[in-house]
Amino acid sequence: VPLPGCVFKDALSVLSQGTAPPCTAAGGALQPSSSGSVGLLVNLLDHGSLPFSPNSIDLGSQGTRDYNPKQMAIREKVFDIIISCFKRHGAEVIDTPVFELKETLTGKYGEDSKLIYDLKDQGGELLSLRYDLTVVPFARYLAMNKITNIKRYHIAKVYRRDTPAMTRGRYREFYQCDFDIAGQFDPMIPDAECLKIVHEILSGLQIGDFLVKVNDRRILDGMFAVCGVPDSKFRTICSTVDKLDKATWEDVRSEMVGEKGLSPEAADRIGEYVRLHGGLGLIEQLLQDPQLSQNKLAREGLGDMKLLFEYLTLFGIAEKISFDLSLARGLDYYTGVIYEAILLQPQSTHKEEPVSGDGLVGMFDPKGRKVPCVGVSIGIERIFSIMEQKAEASEEKIRTTETQVLVAAAQKKLLEERLKLISELWDSGIKAEMLYKKNPKLLSQLQYCEEAGIPLVAIVGEQELKDGVIKLRVVATREEVDIRRENLVEEIRRRTCQP
């Protein structure tokens, strides 16, 4: 079987070998396929000489997945919404290699370091796959290029040797989608913009009602101090509080008192605070709190929180933001405001699934130790799986191509005419397809449109050719109109609403 793709690849590799040197200079986008790959593919597909028998289903590696065209269509839609939001807010974009020097990652992730994928030592540098986008690659990028001011986003895959629950959108290879504002600015202005971005993206995705929880590391630490938690226990108590979104207060309390050795009185005082959530009113109330108001850290944190809510009110998004004292996410280097967005009700058919278990968005301020940094990290895999479930549940067919028109023939011996017409359409920027058959039946051409969701058919016929027209058929309504050939492009554009 001839594999047409080979023509393209062969030609590209020829190009890269020197006949058109600018190709390789252009950002590396047109790297050649290895010249052996063409024959190889033919082998794979035709002779079955390689171990890809259709029965070996389990060819993928654990915790990873392919994206099929349907999933890619969803992924593209999600990325479009997110990226256009980032661009609306004036962000630049960067990218970094998929692996870093092993030593660059060493010591950055604490206990989680065991989840890092290392590359085999094959001579040369020791390498590891990136574990996230911000703690290491972004910080390394800033330091390497001595950048102290940047608003950038970075969307890429990261790698964790975890035991993932793939059905819930958790993988060993997964996308992260980070937006950060690095630099020194007046307090809470970048933070407010980050929250605005989260609001815009979650609204734009239309995955259901959501709530963004906000807290501040300084308020948490101040709260622990006034509740009588010893300094040395702040971190461990904090991680226990963090379990509140999954566990009951009783469980959390018994962990604090039992496992962590906190006094019952301190635990109960924490209990009083962590059940509080609200808006400006709560902030005012806590600023008057006889104990908290005496703590310098808490006072600072509350002051900034008040400022933040004032900005959020001006942005018109305060009602979706909840100041929540039980929110205790984060690692050591989150020293200021912390945020997390949750879906209020799952859109999936699995009603029992508590969505709040996974934050859709985590935001940390400031992170990165040297350059102050405010950021948003979007749990995009979770969003993909929600969107995929939603698509599955709905009747609406997802198109995996954007083809506007199929160039078809009504009679035999019109291949040349179809080729001529489709070329005209392509050159005018119309997305067009044709069947790769010399004499396809009209019915099979129409069926192809139905399957692929192509809205229009441009039918070439002998009589129409004589008359200088093309028959344009609307697939959905079966309506047919003769369009003068010179008006065809305009008509297709008009009917498919392409700009």
Add this chain to the structure above:
Amino acid sequence: MVKLLQPKTQVGPEEKKNNFVLKTPKGTRDYSPKQMVIREKIFNTIISCFKRHGAEVIDTPVFELKETLTGKYGEDSKLIYDLKDQGGELLSLRYDLTVPFARYLAMNKITNIKRYHIARAYRRDNPAMTRGRYREFYQCDFDIAGQFDPMIPDAECLKIMHEILSTLQLGDFLIKVNDRRILNGVFAECGIPDSLFHSTCSTLDKLNKVMLCGFPSPGWQALTADLHCPSSQLCTRGWEGCGMAAVGEGICVR
């Protein structure tokens, strides 16, 4: 927030204490915002062309099971990046997009697809980075898989190349076309034994680097001269002088 309020001047000295290794791995690079703008522009051109031709898009993991890649790349297999055995499956970084595509087709029992795939591939090569060659680099594959009437998809592939190269405005270009069957026919006519077709072909492939223009060019003469040198690769492949000359005539017809 304490850190937020530190004067900017302290950022510099503090960086020195930073224990980041300030280097990307050999043969890799970051893309700065400026480079990303260029990359985006190129991808936009290419992707919108693929979409204009009705292609779907797929993506596959950056690593495959090691055994999936084994035996697919011949001698080049030594350039494959393996992941360390940390328990569990043995994995390798993808070397190209073709093997993942073939695996994808087999796994999903797909016999008909027009798809593109833009992703990075990994090769432990010694790259000339100044010439745009890296150990981590993008590939951009478009394939039409399936059984169709002859040359219609081939013509579309060439149309796609033409559109992309025109739109990118890299300069004037020429697309060279040949057919393996024509080559094999030429070899047969020139008296080259079947068993040497493949190696003859790969030697011939070097012509675009040595031949300047027309025949006989200095480059071509250099190649044929190799014939008479017992140590040359050409000789060890068993080329006959007359066969060589005949091949020379054959391939100069354009």
